[in-house]
Amino acid sequence: METARNNLRVDGARLWSTLMETAAFGATPAGGINRLTLSPADGRVRDWFRAACEAAGLTVGTDSLGTQFALRPGRDSTRPPVATGSHLDTQPTGGRFDGILGTLAGLEVVRTLNDAGIETEAPILLVNWTNEEGSRYAPATMASAAHVGTFTAEDILARTDADGVSVGQALASLGIVATEPTGSRAIGAFVELHIEQGPILEAEAKTVGVVEGGQGILWFDGTITGFESHAGTTPMPRRRDAVLGLAELALAVERIALAHGPSAVGTLGEAVIGAPSRNVVPGRVRFTLDIRDPRAATLDAIEADVRAALADIAARRQLTATLDLVWRQEPVPFDPALVALVEREAEALGLAHRRMVSGASHDACNLALKVPTAMIFVPCKDGISHNEAESATPSDCTAGADVLLQTLLTLANRPALPLRD
C-alpha cells in the first residue's frame, strides 16, 4: 500500500483539459476569464463544479455565503476532513489559473484516488470559497474569513456591489440555496495549491514553493502639502514643492524596504497631484503606501523608518505631511509541521523547491487562524497574475497537483490529530 501510494500521480492531461474546459465560463477574447463572484458566469462554473464533484462521488453542501463543500468519505467518519480547494471566481480581466488551479487540482486528486481505488482514513473535503478576489464585493476572501468567524454571515450578506446588489441578492439571483450555516463545516487541516503570482520560482527555476505563511500588510493613506506657486517666477530655493517631497518619499520607501529585505516590500502605488498644471509648482499631493513583510516586528520597524524619513523630508523642504495607517493585517504563519510535510513531499517527488512567503492574501490565510494550514505554490510566467496574460505550464500544474495529492494522502492517513507533534 505504501509503495502504491508513493507511486501515485495525478493525471496531468486530465487536470489541464479540466482547466481549459472551465475557462470557457466567462472567457474573454484575450484568453483570460471575466468571472466576477456570483455573476452568471460564476453561476455556470458553480453548476459545472457541483456536477463534476457529484460525478466523482462527492456529496456537495453549500453554506449561507455560497461556499461549496464537496466531501469524499473516509474510513473514519468521526475524523474531521482534510480539506483543500481555492476559488473559481476571477478578477474582471483575470487569468485561467488564479484560484482555479487549486480548486480543480483538488478535483483531480479525488479523481486520481477514485481511479486507484484508494480509501483514506479521514474524509477529504474539496472547497470552492465564494469571492476570494474581492473585485465585486469587499473584502477579498470574505467567505473564508466568515468561516473562521472574522465576520458574521449576516454582515457579509448585506455587503453591496457597485450597483447596490447585496451578496444575499446575488446568491438568490443564481438560485443558490444554503444547506448549512457558515462556519459549521468541520475542517481538520487545509492545504491550498495556487500559482505564485510573483516571479521568484520562475527566476530561480524552482517548480514548487513551500509557503511558510502570509505576509503582514500595512496600508497607508498620505498627503504632502507645500505651496502652489508659479513655475516661471518662483526661484528653486524658495519652492515648497509637494511632488519633490513625494519623490524623496518614494525613493526612501524603496531604500527602507531593501534595508529590511529580502522579504520586505514597499510600494507607492497611487499618487494624485492636487490641481495639477504644467506651469504651477505642485502644492498638494495624495498618495498610498503598501508595505509587507512576514515579520510583525519588521513591519513596525519599516513603519518607524518611513515616518522618520517623511518627517525629515517635510522639515527640509518646508512641507507638511500626513501618513494614516488605514489597514494592518498581521503576518499569518502557517503550521510548521504541515509546511515541513509539504516540503518533504516535494522533495520525495524530486521537484526543485524553496520555502517562501505568500505576498498576496489567500483563503488559506484565514483558515490558518483556526486549523493547521499550508500552501503549495507553482510558477506563473513572468510573475503575472490578475491579468488575462496569466500563464502556467501543464507540467508545473501537474507537479503542484502531485504535491497536493501526496500531502493530502499523508494527512488523511495519519493515525491521529493533532498534527503538531
Place this chain on the structure above:
Amino acid sequence: METARNNLRVDGARLWSTLMETAAFGATPAGGINRLTLSPADGRVRDWFRAACEAAGLTVGTDSLGTQFALRPGRDSTRPPVATGSHLDTQPTGGRFDGILGTLAGLEVVRTLNDAGIETEAPILLVNWTNEEGSRYAPATMASAAHVGTFTAEDILARTDADGVSVGQALASLGIVATEPTGSRAIGAFVELHIEQGPILEAEAKTVGVVEGGQGILWFDGTITGFESHAGTTPMPRRRDAVLGLAELALAVERIALAHGPSAVGTLGEAVIGAPSRNVVPGRVRFTLDIRDPRAATLDAIEADVRAALADIAARRQLTATLDLVWRQEPVPFDPALVALVEREAEALGLAHRRMVSGASHDACNLALKVPTAMIFVPCKDGISHNEAESATPSDCTAGADVLLQTLLTLANRPALPLRD
C-alpha cells in the same frame, strides 16, 4: 520744467480707489475677480475703461481683436506714441492686480499729466490688450502676438472656447466693433507695469523690479514605462517601477536647475499614474516638465542634462522613457537702453530696486519683438498670483506708477528716436 517734471508724482489714493472700483466687475466672494476675456464682466470693465479714458480726454480706438487703444496727443503728432498698458481680463479665480495694475496705472499717469497741465512731445498711448490670460482662449497674450504679426487676426478670430464660441462671436456678443485693423496702430516704445507674480522683491525688500526680459521656456511631455506587477509578490530588486523612475527624474530636474542657477527653474507639474492601484507596482506614468531660463544656451544645456539623467535612470531601472519637446519660447531680451532708463528713474525716485527676469509671459514680451520695450515690476504678497488671494500694497502700486510716469515722460520728451543711442 525739468524740476516740475522730477517732482511730479501720481495720486496714489486715486490709483488705489480706481483699482478697487473696477474690482467690482466680476468680483468673487473670496475677494478676487472672475473676468474671463470677452465675458459679460469683461464687457462691463471695457465700457468703464472707455468712458474713463474719454473723460480723461483720450481718443479710444478698437482693433479687430477688441484691443482698446486710448491716445493722448503730443506736441508732435508725427512721432509714434510712447505706449503703456496691460490687460483687464483675469483668470477664473484671479486677483485684483495681475494686468489691472498696469492698465489703470497708465490711466493714472494720464490723469496726473492732465492735472499738472503737462503736454509731452510724443503722444502717449494707453492699451488694454484682449486675452492676456489665455484661460478662455489659447494662446495667452494672443492680441499682442497678433499685433506684432505672430498670428493673423483671422486665425485668432476663429479660435473657440470650451463651449465652441469663437473669438469673433464673443466680440460680436459684446457689441465690440473694430475701428482699425489689428497691427495698424503705431507704437514707438512700450513700457508695462505689472506685479512680479513671484516672491523675489518681497523677500529682498525691494520696491521695484527692473525687468531685463522674458525667460525662454521649454515645455515637455514625457512618459516612463516599466512593468505593472503585484505589490505583495514582486521582490524589490525585480521591480520595474515607473513611479521610482519619475521620482528620480523630479529630483534630477531640481538638481540640474539649481546647477544652472540662479535664474534657471525646472518644474515637474503634472504626473499621472496609468491604472493606479495601492497594491500594484506602477508600470506607467505620464508627466510634464516646464523649464525656464533667460539664456537660450542655458535652456539647451538644461535640456541635454535632463535627457542624460532620464536615459541613465531608465537604463538603471530597466524602464523606457520618452521626452517630447512640445513648445519652445525663445528668451525675449528687453531694450537695454530702455531697461537702463527704468533703472535710472527708480533710482532717482529713491526706490529700492533690482534687475530681474520675468518668469511669466506678458504682452510686453510680444511687443519686444518689434519696438523698444521694458517692464516695471512691483512686489506681490508671498509671490501669489493667478489666485483670489493675490495682493499688493497701495504704496508699492503707487511707487510702480511713479516709475512708469517718469519713464513715459522721459521717453515722450526725448528729442528723437531711435531710442538706442
